[in-house]
Amino acid sequence: MPRPVRIWTLLLWLAVASLGSWALLYERKAALRELFDLDARVLHRVLSQRLEQQETVLNAVAALAEQGGPQVLGRYVQALVRPYPQIVAVEHCGAGGCETLTVPRAALPTLPYAPSDHPTVHWPAGGGARYALGLGTVRVWVDAQALLHPSDLPRAPLTLQIFRPGPGKLVMEHASRIHPAALSFRVEKQLGTPLEPFPIRFHRDYSWAMWPWGAMAAWSALTACVAWGLARGLTARRQAERALLNERHRAQGIVEASTDGIVVLDPQGSVVQANPAAFGILEGLHPGAEIRKVAPFQATLSQAPLNAAQFWQAAAAQVLPDGTVLQRGSERVLVEGGLTPLFGEHGQLLGRVLTVREVGPLRQRMLAQLDAGEQRVREHETLLAHVSRLSTLGEMSAGLAHELNQPLTAIVSYGQAALRLLTEEDADLSRARQAVQGMVGQAQRSAEIIARLRTLVRRAPAQRVKVDLVQAAHNILTLCRADMQRLGVEVNLQFPPTAFVTGDPVQVEQIILNLVRNALDAMQDVPERRLLLSLAQARRQWTLTVQDSGTGLSVAALAHLFQPFQTAKRDGLGLGLSLSQTLAQGLGGDLSGGNAQARGARFSLALPQWTDHDPGT
Structure with missing residues (x-):
């Protein structure tokens, strides 16, 4: 209203x-x-x-x-x-x-x-x-x-x-x-x-x-209903008038935009209205002109005879025979079209509508457009092939940068720790050896990631081996222990002794690492930092849930949660969750996410349970 x-x-x-x-x-x-x-x-x-x-x-x-x-x-x-x-x-x-x-x-x-x-x-x-x-x-x-x-x-x-x-x-x-x-x-x-x-x-x-409150309330309700009905009636009438006016403008716009010549005639055959295309086709056309003089149609040898008197006075729709020409000065133009009578509500004749188009220019335009269309198709195919190559290269580069960032950071941390331990007066060689071993392990992990990414690019199938989801989660928590201690994160684990799933060890740990890193990033600016990891079994699947106590996901983030290049981080690429979901689905599972009931975000990784009948046993 x-x-x-x-x-x-x-x-x-x-x-x-x-x-x-x-x-x-x-x-x-x-x-x-x-x-x-x-x-x-x-x-x-x-x-x-x-x-x-x-x-x-x-x-x-x-x-x-x-x-x-x-x-x-x-x-x-x-x-x-x-x-x-x-x-x-x-x-x-x-x-x-x-x-x-x-x-x-x-x-x-x-x-x-x-x-x-x-x-x-x-x-x-x-x-x-x-x-x-x-x-x-x-x-x-x-x-x-x-x-x-x-x-x-x-x-x-x-x-x-x-x-x-x-x-x-x-x-x-x-x-x-x-x-x-x-x-x-x-x-x-x-x-x-x-x-x-x-x-x-x-x-x-x-x-x-x-005071008569009941009668006053009833009167107010009655008058409100009457006023509402009156307003609805006025609104409906106004909308109907506006719709009729819009329909009239729409019809007028269609007539004006048509490339066919359209001429409205009165019952006597005089011109009442015409669109711009008609002025370009019919020479000497103007309101009030007699249409027979403006549009002298003639038959050619390739068509049936044209009875002009019957054509202009017919009470039913008429079509110009194929091969009809229009005598325009000294020029004969091949045309198509027809004449349609208009009748009123009681069957009275209101006038006629003549439609006419030049056939020669139309055929030339159709051929030209067909050639242009084929040329655009070829150019578009070339452009798509180029864009596909650039997209593949960009995804590989972004994926390598994103996936190698964590192990490289761990290598630097282990190297700094080993250097610090070796420079002390009483060097703790045992701890330094552990740091060097961690560097070697992360370097091997980087090599495995590169190998897996190459396999992904080659569309090679991922490994299907027995993976302990509990051990994989503990490995990632060990890797992120320094950041958790720095932030003062309280970790709560609700794990069974083991949870064997079918998957690729590197890909499973990479997914868990992305979820834990995102949880730590989400708790940077909150006073209470709690990280909950839990495992549950249902429907021949193990589900790992990672829940933080951060600010949660916005409505905009939820709408594009797993779409690539969609991120709320200042320096993020928006590829972590997208790649993690792709890896989870490639392993026969899934990755879902949303806001927790109390506070923070909650992500669940579901992977198929390992059975003795799985390949590779």
Whole structure:
């Protein structure tokens, strides 16, 4: 999908998803607001009724007090206030003090008696939720905390606060708050009685869970699918248009590049379009020209008669007969070609296409190209023979240099050791003799390597003798002992007592030497240097594994691991692993390599197990 389409699709999706999510949030907020307003109106009405009830009780008690005094009140007041839990006590007051006519439901605060001919509200000192309604000689005590029953509260948590008129002190509070709140509603009203016009405040908090997250996620997913489908459709349409345009350009390019003359005609036979080759073949060709005048084809004696009228008006494809000529001024040119009609979707004739080519120049070009091709083939064969000789010489030189480098280095090391031992005051002739013997052994090894390389160049078969792979590995470790001590390499050997394979002793040791040398080179720049050599037997083969603790092989090195002249060493030729694999495969085995699981590189040399039936026993 093109990047501009992705960007515009993402912006469109974000806009639509955001608009839909906003609509869902707005709808949910409006619904919650409506529910809050309904709950506030219901509670306001309930509280107003409770105030009206206690004022009615006040008027009734005052009327009874006027009719019969305390004796009459004592018989009726208790039954009168029982249905109203907010009325905690009723008192009858006089000059001598106040007498409680009911069993108090709570301790009453101290409040001086102040008779009044009209209903009044009396607030004790110190505030609190209890206050008294007074009329005449009676007082009705109200506990504002009992104005609401738990059954009066709505299901959704709601905070309700009632305040005293004037000072605004809090009289009653039912708190239910949420922290942190995602949305809050608040409304303030006044209880609707003239005697108790208490300010009341309703407050409700909503948590983040109240938002329609599921609907918003579904809407976002739906709009994402629609946007993705729209983008895919637009991309497919754009790709189709681009493919059609490319196909048109490709067809136009093919027509323009063709060496045959191609002329597009309308149904009346006038020229609509032609390629450059057609302008070179047909004289006087131009758009709008009549093709019969531009291309006057004529028959010759070597062909069937040419019916020009039938050729130009045919409803099927026509081919110019062999031997047709084109009259071009005073020149007669031998040509080939044909005329093909073009039909529309409903079978209507859209025009025709004429193809024409000159036969004479074509034959000359074909003969010239054939001669040139034969000449190139001969030159290429000569070049290949020369390159083959140079390649063989280069491989021999590089192989000799690479294979002789190790024994020559050992000869120098043994010679330096022998010279140092002989120049000491107390010359250690025994150790010097061992060094000289090592020089002789390495010189013989060099001779054997040269002989083996000559055998390889002559394509002579390698030796097939009994070789102890354990002894061969120990020989190489002895040869590399000085370098391992210099680097501080920890060697771990996991060998059986013997491991006999079928192979060439020199070639086997050369392969092991290349693997060990590569392992030592790979551990030059690492702090921990460990070399693991192990032998395992499976499927009538012995497999020697050489694993180092170096940095391992890169992806590029793994891709060209055994290809010649591919190396990561600064001074390497890239022939060691390639020659080693060639030698291993020549002995009937194989050499493979890769990275170890933990760290470093791991190479495995597999050679066939020696049996008593092998040749040479």
